[in-house]
Amino acid sequence: MVIGATGTVVRLSREAAAAIPEATREMARLCMLDWFGLGLAGMAEPVSTLLLAGARAEGAAPAATIFGAGRRFSARQAALVNGVAGHALDYDDVSLAMNVHPTAVLMPGIFALAEQRRLPGARLVDAFVAGYEAAGMIGRMMARSHYARGFHATGTIGALGAAVACAHLIGLDEEATARAIGLAASQAAGLKAQFGTMAKPLHAGRAAEAGLLAALWAEAGMTARTDILEARQGFADTQSAGLGAEPTLDGYELDRNLFKFHAACFGTHGTLEAVGRLRQVGLRPEDVEKITLKVDAGLDRMCNIAEPRTGLAVKFSLRFNAALALHGFATADIATYADSLADNADLARTAAQVEVELAPEGWPEDLTEVTVMRRDGIVLTERHDTSVRTEDMATLRTRIEAKYHALAAPVIGPEAAWTLAAAVTDVDALADVAELATASSPAARS
Numbered sequence: 001m002v003i004g005a006t007g008t009v010v011r012l013s014r015e016a017a018a019a020i021p022e023a024t025r026e027m028a029r030l031c032m033l034d035w036f037g038l039g040l041a042g043m044a045e046p047v048s049t050l051l052l053a054g055a056r057a058e059g060a061a062p063a064a065t066i067f068g069a070g071r072r073f074s075a076r077q078a079a080l081v082n083g084v085a086g087h088a089l090d091y092d093d094v095s096l097a098m099n100v101h102p103t104a105v106l107m108p109g110i111f112a113l114a115e116q117r118r119l120p121g122a123r124l125v126d127a128f129v130a131g132y133e134a135a136g137m138i139g140r141m142m143a144r145s146h147y148a149r150g151f152h153a154t155g156t157i158g159a160l161g162a163a164v165a166c167a168h169l170i171g172l173d174e175e176a177t178a179r180a181i182g183l184a185a186s187q188a189a190g191l192k193a194q195f196g197t198m199a200k201p202l203h204a205g206r207a208a209e210a211g212l213l214a215a216l217w218a219e220a221g222m223t224a225r226t227d228i229l230e231a232r233q234g235f236a237d238t239q240s241a242g243l244g245a246e247p248t249l250d251g252y253e254l255d256r257n258l259f260k261f262h263a264a265c266f267g268t269h270g271t272l273e274a275v276g277r278l279r280q281v282g283l284r285p286e287d288v289e290k291i292t293l294k295v296d297a298g299l300d301r302m303c304n305i306a307e308p309r310t311g312l313a314v315k316f317s318l319r320f321n322a323a324l325a326l327h328g329f330a331t332a333d334i335a336t337y338a339d340s341l342a343d344n345a346d347l348a349r350t351a352a353q354v355e356v357e358l359a360p361e362g363w364p365e366d367l368t369e370v371t372v373m374r375r376d377g378i379v380l381t382e383r384h385d386t387s388v389r390t391e392d393m394a395t396l397r398t399r400i401e402a403k404y405h406a407l408a409a410p411v412i413g414p415e416a417a418w419t420l421a422a423a424v425t426d427v428d429a430l431a432d433v434a435e436l437a438t439a440s441s442p443a444a445r446s
Helices: 004-016 022-042 046-056 077-087 100-119 122-140 157-171 175-186 197-219 237-241 266-279 297-301 318-326 339-344 345-352 395-412 414-425 434-439
Strands: 288-295 356-357 367-374 381-386
Touching: 004 122, 022 077, 022 100, 022 122, 022 381, 022 395, 022 414, 046 077, 046 345, 077 100, 077 197, 077 356, 100 122, 100 197, 100 434, 122 157, 122 318, 157 175, 157 197, 237 345, 266 288, 266 318, 266 367, 288 318, 297 356, 318 339, 318 345, 318 356, 339 395, 345 356, 345 381, 395 414, 414 434
Parallel strands: 288 356
Antiparallel strands: 288 367, 367 381
């Protein structure tokens, strides 16, 4: 039996996956549906096409599907490219406990391995939950100091969660799973300084790939420390202020998963929502003298690019997203964040009227307060807390389905998109995950 923090994470994640409530399985299916839509649409992004070209040149025995490629590749290649594609639009889901975009790193590896090994869909869901809960525990233990130091947790903590998910999928025992975490920790990487560049989605792809490789290496017998989380000069010791409390399960972290409905960095969503509501009640750009965004100080190092030069960089600009919301741009449409945005003179003028105020310590991390000074002297205030999900599950499913179809249908066609959505909805009943791969491939259009 593996002991210590690493061993506890392994044991509790296995317990969480042993008897998953139906509501939690439904949340897992929604995460998967969201990911398929994002992955299909994200393959058109330059970073995805670049990596797909590299995979084609590299060659490999066909084992797993890469979205839109028309053929299969190695499981490792599929995990990498699909991981990048799922995060390339910066439109994927969020876990605040771990500061990770979880599905973009968990799904690519288990999807590739399950397709390769012809495993049933229920195993895919179980593995997803195990990896999600493991990453959640690790995220809480790192106490946010990891992210504050500049590490992109999607690439780091995400790699460890992906390793647990892949290990669970292929049936590794506790000791081998702990070794997989150790092997993933030696590969995990990602720096927040890369936000606004192609390197950011690369973090997600590499985390998925690292988790898959770690599980396969552990299965083959490769040695690694089984206490890497708590070890001296281990993961927490080198990349955070140290581990906090012992890992525990407080319900299912997956149940608290948050989805994006704006195609930009999650840190800008409070601004988009609050300014958007002010526009809904009549505020227009010509009315504005000044806009002040009061936000958690951590956003300064996350999404405060003052003068973005590309559409990708605009996704990480509080000022420009305030301008987008005020001008009524459709920020749920991935086509909105084109490079031309950075050259839009009207948006630039509005963005120049926006001041970002970094709140003092104690300000709620996910709260944005927008104060507008109108030209007529009237002051308007609106707040939004992105940590609060207001939809019930039925409403959430409706919104995710609409988002998915808007992303997937232009790529594989409406009929094929419905076929894939039905397969994801019924994933627990699938005898072979390869059915999902077939539905997500170009062949699904025939």
